[in-house]
Amino acid sequence: MLKINDINVYYGNIHALKGVSLDIKQGEIVTLIGANGAGKSTLLKTISGLLKPKTGEILLEGEHLAGKVPQLVVKRGISQVPEGRRVFANMSVEENLELGAYLRKDKKGIREDFEKVFQLFPRLQERRKQLSGTLSGGEQQMLAMGRALMARPRLLLLDEPSMGLAPLLVKTIFRIIEEINQTGTTILLVEQNANMALSIADRAYVIETGKIVAAGTSEELSQSDQIRAAYLGGH
Ligand code: ATP
Numbered sequence: 690m691l692k693i694n695d696i697n698v699y700y701g702n703i704h705a706l707k708g709v710s711l712d713i714k715q716g717e718i719v720t721l722i723g724a725n726g727a728g729k730s731t732l733l734k735t736i737s738g739l740l741k742p743k744t745g746e747i748l749l750e751g752e753h754l755a756g757k758v759p760q761l762v763v764k765r766g767i768s769q770v771p772e773g774r775r776v777f778a779n780m781s782v783e784e785n786l787e788l789g790a791y792l793r794k795d796k797k798g799i800r801e802d803f804e805k806v807f808q809l810f811p812r813l814q815e816r817r818k819q820l821s822g823t824l825s826g827g828e829q830q831m832l833a834m835g836r837a838l839m840a841r842p843r844l845l846l847l848d849e850p851s852m853g854l855a856p857l858l859v860k861t862i863f864r865i866i867e868e869i870n871q872t873g874t875t876i877l878l879v880e881q882n883a884n885m886a887l888s889i890a891d892r893a894y895v896i897e898t899g900k901i902v903a904a905g906t907s908e909e910l911s912q913s914d915q916i917r918a919a920y921l922g923g924h
Contacts, residue, residue, distance in 0.1 A: 690843070694710050696745030719891065720880055723897060729896060733846045742755050768837040769847075772849050780821055781818050781821065789839030826854060827854050827858040830850055830854065834850070850863075851863070866889060887907040887910060887911050
């Protein structure tokens with residue numbers, strides 16, 4: 690579905706992604722694991738069109754996306770849940786969700802997706818008139834995910850959804866990610882919580898200082914001594 694071939698991304702003269710290649714097949718959950726500053730957010734931002742690779746290709750079902758503007762990427766079916774949620778604090782839950790659908794014109798489909806988001810996140814329905822800035826961290830994460838789903842993506846990019854959440858809530862969020870995947874949405878999940886990410890992903894890539902250093906099925910990576918020592922707390 691998505692194929693990234695040998696991309697190089699720079700911030701000025703900082704070489705943030707060094708020849709990164711990866712692929713995601715329709716229906717998969719793929720996770721990208723890495724330490725702080727490894728380049729995970731940079732890769733997501735490059736896929737979603739916020740950053741332009743200097744060289745290399747990004748292909749969505751054969752169509753070149755590298756360097757295309759974010760609106761076009763969203764229209765083609767990729768939406769991102771940014772790190773740190775970034776909901777519009779002075780707008781209600783409902784208004785935030787409406788914004789997620791701003792490129793769509795199919796009113797009926799939008800109404801259906803409102804219902805779907807409220808089914809996935811009953812909390813958001815209860816709070817639909819509440820100002821988003823007053824939601825708890827977990828509720829804001831749910832809203833950021835709901836907003837991305839309102840674009841009806843085929844590929845959902847999630848940037849550290851577990852960050853700053855209590856363990857029980859992390860479990861809830863991960864269960865919902867699996868549910869979203871089961872309804873047919875392909876997922877690229879960026880996480881520092883490698884244990885949780887590998888527990889739901891089909892395959893994983895490990896990134897270190899801008900380079901992919903390991904790739905395989907979640908099972909393979911969970912069994913690798915090196916990965917366990919570096920990312921899984923040595924368990
Ligand atoms: P984290 O888990 O901490 O979010 P990450 O793996 O997502 O880390 P990135 O945010 O992609 O890492 O950063 C990769 C590298 O690029 C880091 O060395 C970072 O300092 C650098 N970088 C990120 N954004 C910028 C920027 N706007 N200007 C310059 N350098 C940047």
